[in-house]
Amino acid sequence: MPKNPMNPLSGLDDAQRDAALAQGHALVLAGPGSGKTRLLTAKAQHLLSTRSGRLVAVSFTREAAKEIAARIGTEFRDRIKTGTFHALALQQIKDRRRILDESGRIHYLRMVLDRVGSDLSLDDALQAIDRFKATMAPPPRTGEESEIFRRYEAELKRHGLKDFQDILRDAVKGMQSGAARPLDAAYLLVDEAQDIDEVQYEWVMCHVRAGVETTVVADDDQSIYGWRHAMGYRGLAAFERSAKARRFLLNGNYRCGCEIVSAGLSVIRHNQDRYDKPIIARRAESGVISTRSFEDRLAEADAIVARIIAEPGEWGILARTNRMLDLVELAFNFHRQPFVRLGGKSFWDRPPAAAMLAFAEDLGRDDIGSGLSRLSSFVEGISAQDKRALHDGGEPENPGLRTLTRAAPEWASSAAQSHRASLVLRGLFNWVDKHFDDKPKAIALPAVGHLMKLHGTIGQRIAFVRRARELSPGSSDSPVPVLASLHASKGLEWQNVWLMGCEDGIVPHTDAPLNEERRLFYVGITRAKDRLILSHGLKDAVVSRFVDEMH
Numbered sequence: 001m002p003k004n005p006m007n008p009l010s011g012l013d014d015a016q017r018d019a020a021l022a023q024g025h026a027l028v029l030a031g032p033g034s035g036k037t038r039l040l041t042a043k044a045q046h047l048l049s050t051r052s053g054r055l056v057a058v059s060f061t062r063e064a065a066k067e068i069a070a071r072i073g074t075e076f077r078d079r080i081k082t083g084t085f086h087a088l089a090l091q092q093i094k095d096r097r098r099i100l101d102e103s104g105r106i107h108y109l110r111m112v113l114d115r116v117g118s119d120l121s122l123d124d125a126l127q128a129i130d131r132f133k134a135t136m137a138p139p140p141r142t143g144e145e146s147e148i149f150r151r152y153e154a155e156l157k158r159h160g161l162k163d164f165q166d167i168l169r170d171a172v173k174g175m176q177s178g179a180a181r182p183l184d185a186a187y188l189l190v191d192e193a194q195d196i197d198e199v200q201y202e203w204v205m206c207h208v209r210a211g212v213e214t215t216v217v218a219d220d221d222q223s224i225y226g227w228r229h230a231m232g233y234r235g236l237a238a239f240e241r242s243a244k245a246r247r248f249l250l251n252g253n254y255r256c257g258c259e260i261v262s263a264g265l266s267v268i269r270h271n272q273d274r275y276d277k278p279i280i281a282r283r284a285e286s287g288v289i290s291t292r293s294f295e296d297r298l299a300e301a302d303a304i305v306a307r308i309i310a311e312p313g314e315w316g317i318l319a320r321t322n323r324m325l326d327l328v329e330l331a332f333n334f335h336r337q338p339f340v341r342l343g344g345k346s347f348w349d350r351p352p353a354a355a356m357l358a359f360a361e362d363l364g365r366d367d368i369g370s371g372l373s374r375l376s377s378f379v380e381g382i383s384a385q386d387k388r389a390l391h392d393g394g395e396p397e398n399p400g401l402r403t404l405t406r407a408a409p410e411w412a413s414s415a416a417q418s419h420r421a422s423l424v425l426r427g428l429f430n431w432v433d434k435h436f437d438d439k440p441k442a443i444a445l446p447a448v449g450h451l452m453k454l455h456g457t458i459g460q461r462i463a464f465v466r467r468a469r470e471l472s473p474g475s476s477d478s479p480v481p482v483l484a485s486l487h488a489s490k491g492l493e494w495q496n497v498w499l500m501g502c503e504d505g506i507v508p509h510t511d512a513p514l515n516e517e518r519r520l521f522y523v524g525i526t527r528a529k530d531r532l533i534l535s536h537g538l539k540d541a542v543v544s545r546f547v548d549e550m551h
């Protein structure tokens with residue numbers, strides 16, 4: 001139906017219209033590309049224009065909340081409130097204890113860990129606290145984690161503090177005890193509800209119990225935040241049951257060619273505990289899916305960039321982890337092509353890569369200084385005494401570092417000669433390979449390897465890297481390729497999607513639940529409108545089982 005700006009329901013398909021017109025609590029299941037935002041906006045406008053009362057729309061990010069507010073428009077400004085769960089909850093609680101930021105949390109938690117003499121790492125302790133705070137149930141009475149949790153809570157209380165998670169928990173506890181009131185609204189819309197945790201679920205249910213007509217829009221198959229305690233299907237099923245909500249299905253996919261839609265469905269149907277959704281591709285084009293295999297990650301990255309240069313257009317390059325995108329970034333740098341990297345840091349901002357660049361820069365200037373001392377922190381088994389020696393220009397005891405301090409002056413004198421610069425870098429490469437710890441080595445070697453692929457003196461190569469980094473995406477005529485992890489790709493779409501690293505052990509990742517990995521893969525492949533390329537880049541690897549499941 002063509003869109004009529006005066007009628008919020010125009011431009012909706014039948015399934016969207018049914019969900020928008022529904023009265024009472026509703027669970028709207030919406031597959032990828034089925035128009036969730038269009039439905040939410042239309043439903044809000046329809047409710048506000050035909051019925052009385054105020055409306056609250058809750059989202060997970062400030063950007064999403066702002067987008068919904070902008071789309072609803074200013075006409076009903078006085079009757080709507082949009083925001084994140086925490087921003088809305090903050091308006092409900094009177095307690096004004098100061099909210100701790102992340103560094104404050106770490107400060108108090110470290111203090112507790114020291115006092116208890118715990119072996120738990122800071123990360124594990126933080127995760128345990130987040131886990132306890134993502135549910136309204138009291139933490140277990142025994143065990144080291146609960147002991148740390150109790151002491152951490154006592155510490156915050158003593159200092160008149162609370163952390164971010166407490167905001168929502170306090171609002172829920174307040175609503176349950178009668179000390180806080182539900183938001184003043186007749187209608188509540190919840191976006192991306194597959195991502196709610198148990199506290200957010202309770203917050204929604206407090207409003208349902210208070211008589212607020214609630215619509216929950218979600219796709220359980222795109223629930224990818226289990227590690228942040230998202231309830232996924234379990235939360236949606238609980239809402240449907242407890243609120244006695246009517247279930248609707250947005251069954252159209254307006255984004256992907258039909259081959260891509262059906263490949264996605266074949267994969268996701270291997271999951272249990274989900275709502276089955278017979279999705280219909282609304283586009284006439286079939287879409288093209290192909291697979292590629294490469295000897296190694298470098299060849300895979302080079303092929304990606306070569307293809308994008310040969311066929312410019314809208315491209316999303318996706319990978320299970322941000323780290324896998326580093327080589328693609330380097331290949332773009334090498335070809336002086338602009339790109340955008342979503343969320344993850346640039347390769348050159350990673351400390352081992354930045355240190356290699358600083359050291360090479362020192363060599364290029366014939367001034368071995370701070371670069372050497374930065375680089376030393378990645379050397380296996382370096383002592384504090386050696387670090388001091390390097391800082392003061394002395395001779396370190398560590399044999400690896402001693403070799404380097406002796407070789408460096410000669411390297412520096414060769415660095416300014418184009419024909420010798422490659423030899424210097426080869427020497428540095430071998431040295432890093434021999435003396436770095438494994439983790440930083442995985443970053444430092446590609447950094448030196450990249451400099452080895454370039455031409456000229458070391459100074460010229462460094463200048464090339466810096467210029468490539470400064471290439472602004474805005475300077476290009478065609479759309480700029482986007483590099484994103486699968487998590488960061490959620491909600492986005494491109495004409496062409498290249499999903500790299502499709503190997504068992506990578507996706508599905510060895511350390512993550514299989515069902516959640518499958519959902520992540522499903523999110524990735526349903527970002528593609530016309531063309532989907534899946535590649536693997538490890539010689540002896542087994543191709544991801546999800547690729548087989550597509551047929």
Ligand SMILES: Nc1ncnc2c1ncn2[C@@H]1O[C@H](COP(=O)(O)OP(=O)(O)OP(=O)(O)O)[C@@H](O)[C@H]1O
Pocket residue numbers: 011012013016030031032033034035036037038219222254255490491492526
């Ligand atoms: N009724 C419709 N008619 C035509 N196009 C539609 C309709 N509904 C949605 N679309 C289009 O479908 C595309 C996908 O919609 P949207 O981005 O809202 O998807 P989504 O449901 O949020 O997907 P995902 O969950 O995968 O991110 C948009 O370009 C949107 O304009």
